[in-house]
Amino acid sequence: MRPLSGGLKAHLTIKNESAMLDQTHFDTLPSRPGVGYKSQHYSDIMANPAPVGWLEIHAENYMGAGGRPIAQLKHLAERFPISVHGVGLSIGGEGSLDADHLARLKHLVGWLKPASFSEHLAWSTHDSHFFNDLLPLPYADATLNRVAAHISQVQDVLGRQMLLENPSSYLAFAESTMSETDFLRELVKRTGCGLLLDVNNVSISATNLQTSPQDYIDDFPLDAVGEIHLGGHDEEEDETGAPLLIDSHGKPVVDPVWSLLDYTLSRSGPKPLLVEWDNDVPDWPVLAAEATRADGALAAVTA
Ligand SMILES: [Fe+2]
Numbered sequence: 001m002r003p004l005s006g007g008l009k010a011h012l013t014i015k016n017e018s019a020m021l022d023q024t025h026f027d028t029l030p031s032r033p034g035v036g037y038k039s040q041h042y043s044d045i046m047a048n049p050a051p052v053g054w055l056e057i058h059a060e061n062y063m064g065a066g067g068r069p070i071a072q073l074k075h076l077a078e079r080f081p082i083s084v085h086g087v088g089l090s091i092g093g094e095g096s097l098d099a100d101h102l103a104r105l106k107h108l109v110g111w112l113k114p115a116s117f118s119e120h121l122a123w124s125t126h127d128s129h130f131f132n133d134l135l136p137l138p139y140a141d142a143t144l145n146r147v148a149a150h151i152s153q154v155q156d157v158l159g160r161q162m163l164l165e166n167p168s169s170y171l172a173f174a175e176s177t178m179s180e181t182d183f184l185r186e187l188v189k190r191t192g193c194g195l196l197l198d199v200n201n202v203s204i205s206a207t208n209l210q211t212s213p214q215d216y217i218d219d220f221p222l223d224a225v226g227e228i229h230l231g232g233h234d235e236e237e238d239e240t241g242a243p244l245l246i247d248s249h250g251k252p253v254v255d256p257v258w259s260l261l262d263y264t265l266s267r268s269g270p271k272p273l274l275v276e277w278d279n280d281v282p283d284w285p286v287l288a289a290e291a292t293r294a295d296g297a298l299a300a301v302t303a
Helices: 039-047 067-079 099-112 141-158 180-191 199-209 213-218 255-268 284-302
Strands: 009-015 020-026 033-036 054-058 082-085 116-120 123-126 129-135 163-165 194-198 225-231 233-237 243-247 273-276
Touching: 033 284, 039 067, 039 284, 067 082, 082 099, 099 141, 116 225, 141 180, 163 225, 180 194, 194 199, 199 213, 199 225, 199 233, 199 243, 199 255, 213 255, 225 255, 255 284, 273 284
Parallel strands: 033 054, 033 273, 054 082, 082 116, 116 163, 163 194, 194 225, 225 273
Antiparallel strands: 009 020, 123 129, 233 243
């Protein structure tokens, strides 16, 4: 199994359909802050990325792209470890994985050779219907078998380990027969996949389902975690007036999520930390300030 932390740097020659590139790439994500890459930040990142040590891209933004976006991505990949994060595979979906989507993903991962590839434990397609949201699924034997088969298929096609991300939940399924943490632990055991722990999602689910986020972290298989996500969420109320958190990635990370990160790192030790900000994306200094705060959280457990 691939190591999931560190900063090993290697040289290789990449064969692309269109060109032969001599490029440096990074095999692993470092236990440093990273940010979700947005093209409007390209110049800022190239000029002064501190304290950001790696970048995450959404796979779907580069699967059909050419020209300037790909050229910029190649420049970034020469300087930074890159994490490819997919949102469109619908790994929790009932049907077969979309072979065309998987082939496009294989092409991207093949030439970019990212330090990490991750996807969500969620579904977004059913038959020919596509949903914008990543929807949760019940935790039972049938879904476990299906998701394990999908993960194994992805890892076989891509020829590498993937990380699976815990979802944000808004309701609990009556059909569930096991906890989310047991479900994830069993997937790791069966497939050899790693996990992406999104502490914002943990906080959202715990608030919405009225459970303890610390208990969730205590029971999470932290040894399998190759990356931690942080992000902002919206705070609303349900019809009874109870707090309802929505995973929006459009605001700063809130203090309870920073505290949950500290709690997690105190148990897991340093991990690669990613600040996600996908909507109402701020200017670079605002995002860099979030990364600086993440750097402080890492410093507290590496001192
Ligand atoms: Fe996330």
